Amino acid sequence: MANNDRVFIFDTTLRDGEQAPGASMNQKEKLDIAFALERLGVDIIEAGFPVISKGDFDSVRLVAENIKESTICGLARSIKKDIDAAAEALQSAKQKRIHVFLATSKIHMEHKFKKSQEQILQMAVDAVKYAKSKVDDVEFSPEDASRSDRDFIFKVLEEVIKVGATTVNIPDTVGYAMPAEYGGLIEAIRNNVPNIDKAVISTHCHDDLGVAVANSLAAVTRGARQVECTINGIGERAGNASMEEVVMAINTRSDFYGLKTGIKTREFLRTSHLVSKYTGFTVPPNKAIVGSNAFRHESGIHQDGILKERSTYEIMQPEDVGYVGTGLVLGKHSGRHAFKDRLRELGIVLSDEDLDKAFGRFKNVADKKKQVFDEDLIAIVDDEVHTFQETWHLDSITLQSGTNIPSKVSVTLKSDGQTHQKEVVGEGPVDTCYKAIDALTNVKGELMDYSIRSVSRGKDALGEVSVKVKFKGKGQTIIAHGTSTDILEASAKAYVNALNKLLSQEANRKKNS
DSSP: OTTSSBOEEEEOTTTTGGGSTTOOOOHHHHHHHHHHHHHHTOSEEEEEOGGGOHHHHHHHHHHHHHOOSSEEEEEEESSHHHHHHHHHHTTTOSSEEEEEEEEOSHHHIIIIIOOOHHHHHHHHHHHHHHHHTTOSOEEEEEETGGGSOHHHHHHHHHHHHHTTOSEEEEEETTSOOOHHHHHHHHHHHHHHOTTGGGSEEEEEEBOTTSOHHHHHHHHHHTTOOEEEEBGGGOOSTTOBOBHHHHHHHHHHTHHHHOOBOOOOGGGHHHHHHHHHHHHOOOOOTTOTTTSTTTTOOOSHHHHHHHHHOGGGTOSSOGGGGTOOOOSOOBOTTOOHHHHHHHHHHTTOOOOHHHHHHHHHHHHHHHHHOSOBOHHHHHHHHHHHSOSSOOSSEEEEEEEEEETTEEEEEEEEEEETTEEEEEEEEESSHHHHHHHHHHHHHTOOEEEEEEEEEESSSSTTOOEEEEEEEEETTTOOEEEEEEEESSHHHHHHHHHHHHHHHHHHHHHHHHHHO
C-alpha cells in the first residue's frame, strides 16, 4: 500500500483542532465544517471523540449521517467502552473508521499507565481486534511514538496489523521530533515491520517546535501515505500540521515529491475563513497559503517583476487556493439576480430566506460604501446567515463621545416583536455599549477577548469584530462576530450574536434533555 503516489489526507479539525483552548463549536458549526471538508475532497474526516461527552457523540453521529463522500472517523482509547461509543456514533456513516490509540513511550507507560511493555502490547492487540469486529477500517496510533523505543514500536505495529489494523499512525504527540529524525523513523518502520505492506503509514505531527509541516513532508518522502492535519494548523498547544501547507507543498513541488492528493485546492481559502469564523482564531496575515499577505507584494522590485511575469515572485497562482478578484463587483443599483449570481461564483449558495436577508444587508452596505468587494459580500453573508436562533436583534445604536467627556450610548434591541431601549453613560464606547446590552437582556457578560480587522480595502471598508464572551453563571465562553462600516455597530452585533448563540445552545439542550 505504501508504494503508490497517492497521499491520503486525514483531517482532524473537528477533533484535535477543536481541542485548542477556546475553539469549541456547536453541532451546526461542526456540520458546516464537515460539508466544507467534503467539498475540499478530504479523504478521512475525524469527526470527534464520541465517548467523552454526549455533545461529542451527537456531533460525530450528525456528521456520519450527512457526509457521503469522505470516510468518517471516530477516536477511541484502547478500551471497549470507547470503541463501542465510536461504533455506535458511526453507525450510519457510508464509510466509517475507528481510530484506536495507546501510548507506547517509556514516560507514558511508567507515569500514566504504570504498565509494562508486554501489558501495553496486549492492550493494543485486544483493542484493534475488538474494533475490527465493529468496522472493517481500523487505524491504530502508538501515542508519543517519536519518543518511544523503536524496537517496541516495530513489535506493536507488527502485531496490530496482524489482527486487522489497516492504517498505522505515527504521532509526534508533543512536537519533539526533527524532520530528519521523524523521516528516519518512518523509514525504519518500513524496513523493520515485516507486514507493513498490509497497512498505510500515517503521520500526525504537532507544531510545538514549528516543524509539523516539515516533519509530515519528510515522512511522505520516506513512504508515509496518509497525513493527519487541520485547517489553518489549529490544534492543542501550538497546533497541528497545516493541511493547506502540506497539500500545496506536494502540489507545487510535484517535481520533488512525485506525489498527489485528492484535494480541491480552490476550496482552501473558503474553508480557512469558515474555520476561522467558527473558532474565533484569526488567521495571521503572513500565514502561508491562506494569510491575507500570502500573495501581496510591496517591494518595488517585486511589484515590477510581478507586472512583467508573475512567476518571478509567485510560485503558486492565487486562484489555485481560492483567491478571487477584488475589483468592484456590485453597486447600490445592482439587483437581487446579480447578487445571487456573484455569490454563486464565490461558491456560496443560499436558501431563498437567507438570500433575502443577505441581499437586504448588501443594499444597506452599498448605500454606505463607494465600492463593494468580494470580501465584503462574504462578510455580509457570514454576518446575516446564522447557525443559531436570533432571540435578540440589534435595531439601532447611537453614540455621544469625545476627548475628556464620558461616552453616552443608546442601544435599541428587538425581541419577540417588542422594542427595548437603554441609554448608558460610561468610560468607553464599546464597554458602555455592552453594559447597555447587559441591562436590556438581563444577562451579564464578561469580555474575554476582542479583536477587529478590516474586511476589505479603503477608508469605508467593512470592519469585522470578533469577541469571546463569558456570561455570568453560564460557565462557557462564546465566540461570535459582527460586521459593519461602523465599528461600534460591529461591536454591538458581535456581542448580541454571542448572547443569541448562548441562548440558542441552552434552548437546544432543554429540547434534547
